[in-house]
Amino acid sequence: MKKIIVAIVSLFALSTIAIGCRETKTTEEKVEDSIEEVGEELEEGVEEVEDEIDDATDDSQ
Numbered sequence: 001m002k003k004i005i006v007a008i009v010s011l012f013a014l015s016t017i018a019i020g021c022r023e024t025k026t027t028e029e030k031v032e033d034s035i036e037e038v039g040e041e042l043e044e045g046v047e048e049v050e051d052e053i054d055d056a057t058d059d060s061q
Helices: 002-020 027-060
Strands: none
Touching: none
C-alpha cells in the first residue's frame, strides 16, 4: 500500500513540474505573431483581387 501511495505522489509531482515549465510568450512575441498573421491575410487578399481582375479581363476579351 505504501508503494502505491509513493508512486501516485511521485506521478503527481512529476506532472506538476512538467505543467509548470510551459513556455509563455512575451507581449513582444504576441505582437510579432499578430503582425505576421495580418501580413499573410493581406497577401491572400491581394492575390484574390488579382485573380478577380484577371478573370474580368479574360471575360471581356
